Amino acid sequence: MSHNVSLIFETTEERDQLIGTFKPLTNVSVNAHVGGPRNLQAVMHKDKPDLVLLALSRPDDAAFELIEAATLRHPTVMLLLVSYETGMATLKRAMRAGVRDVLPGPLSAASVKAGVAYVEESKSITSQFVDNEGTLYAFMPAKGGCGCTFLVTNLAYLLAEASKRVLIVDLNLYFGDAVSYLTSRKPEASVVDMARQSHRLDAALLAVSVLKVRDNLHVLCAPELPYQLEAVTPETVAAILGLARTEYDFVLLDMARVMDPAAVKALDLAERIHVVAGQTLPALRDAQRIIGVFEGLSYPREKIQLVLNRYSKGGQIPLGEVERATGHKVARVLPASDEAVLVSINQGIPLAKLAARDPVARALQEWVQELSPVAVNAGKQSWFSTIAGRL
Structure with missing residues (x-):
């Protein structure tokens, strides 16, 4: 099963640092972008990804408004936030905006692997219980x-x-x-x-x-x-x-x-x-x-x-x-x-x-x-x- 993954960084330096050390993953296609939340909706539209990892070191209300607008337009795309703020308040606000989970920063190769595992687990759980009626x-x-x-x-x-x-x-x-x-x-x-x-x-x-x-x-x-x-x-x-x-x-x-x-x-x-x-x-x-x-x-x-x-x-x-x-x-x-x-x-x-x-x-x-x-x-x-x- 192949996965199309989009990464969005806040700065060019962060993107280039990951690209320089990133080793390709089997059956995973990765596109790296710069622009933060303001670029999220465009990336979802252009790349048509299964998964987006959005790096956001210090999320605020303005960022979450942009995130919510994008997830409402593209509800089938799984979005994970990568941030240094991973407390309960951030997680709650992120989930209200359509984020599925918050991973600890910085956005790294380990983050990408965790995100892919997240997508695979989600599909496995859904197929496992699709015929069950509790x-x-x-x-x-x-x-x-x-x-x-x-x-x-x-x-x-x-x-x-x-x-x-x-x-x-x-x-x-x-x-x-x-x-x-x-x-x-x-x-x-x-x-x-x-x-x-x-x-x-x-x-x-x-x-x-x-x-x-x-x-x-x-x-x-x-x-x-x-x-x-x-x-x-x-x-x-x-x-x-x-x-x-x-x-x-x-x-x-x-x-x-x-x-x-x-x-x-x-x-x-x-x-x-x-x-x-x-x-x-x-x-x-x-x-x-x-x-x-x-x-x-x-x-x-x-x-x-x-x-x-x-x-x-x-x-x-x-x-x-x-x-x-x-x-x-x-x-x-x-x-x-x-x-x-x-x-x-x-x-x-x-x-x-x-x-x-x-x-x-x-x-x-x-x-x-x-x-x-x-x-x-x-x-x-x-x-x-x-x-x-x-x-």
Whole structure:
């Protein structure tokens, strides 16, 4: 497979220095230019490259405006920025302008090799998962504090433990913090960043936008601050989730208690919607209202799954009363175990890693077994024993 690569330097000296030492790469055609961002659009038009490496030592807003104008005109060209500024702020701004990644400067032969590898990996990922269609589940709290995000993140962790590729999409765009339940690392991109580039979505863009908790467990995070949310439309949500389903076995949506058009589109696309409620009258009232809205959207009853979290047999509202109050059968019950769950949340570590024998951890493991059954041969350890032993 041949690749057409264009390099754009800021100065003639930088270009000539690379040309003097550059050794040709197999099946790679390289054109070197001078001019920086102001020359980007012309190079994309003339060279018709697969990849552009743009050297920009100190990027500013004016440069990013030129970059965005060029990538909007040529969305199929992969653009990598080579800069001495590689921090989170630069990466976020670059991605909003259509840059796929930021490589450390200066632009060198190693940069070209890294860029070519980037293109090849992108094409490999896209072809590998093109026929895959993962399962899409939505989770919505009936009321704040019902434990919805805890359930989403811990289910995702256990599905990943069962060797599934899992993506959490945090659609609580104002105050989402799903990633903090799994790791202390900070995201470099968000749902909003992807939505702003919906016209150039592909596997490579998704790969650099997610935070990788582990090799097969990723999070597409909510924005750090609720800015530019107008980019998150029904169309961009549909595009992002459609792409995600080709890349992952399970896509779990952590929803907010918001029913704007973008959220409704996500719910439309979900195979199941899990309404998470607590064993309190206010939570059950809100669950009833939410289920009523879903019925008004003509969702079939089997698509709506009522999950009762922190359930206690000695609670003031028995299970039968819960079902009468909501008008919906309870699909799943998770027991109360506040101390262990709080430790898990406060430390940002999945419960199964901290206390595999905890009743909530066991209930979650059983849930995962139903979502993703594992064949067990006679005479061998059960699936539950195997995963509990690892944890």
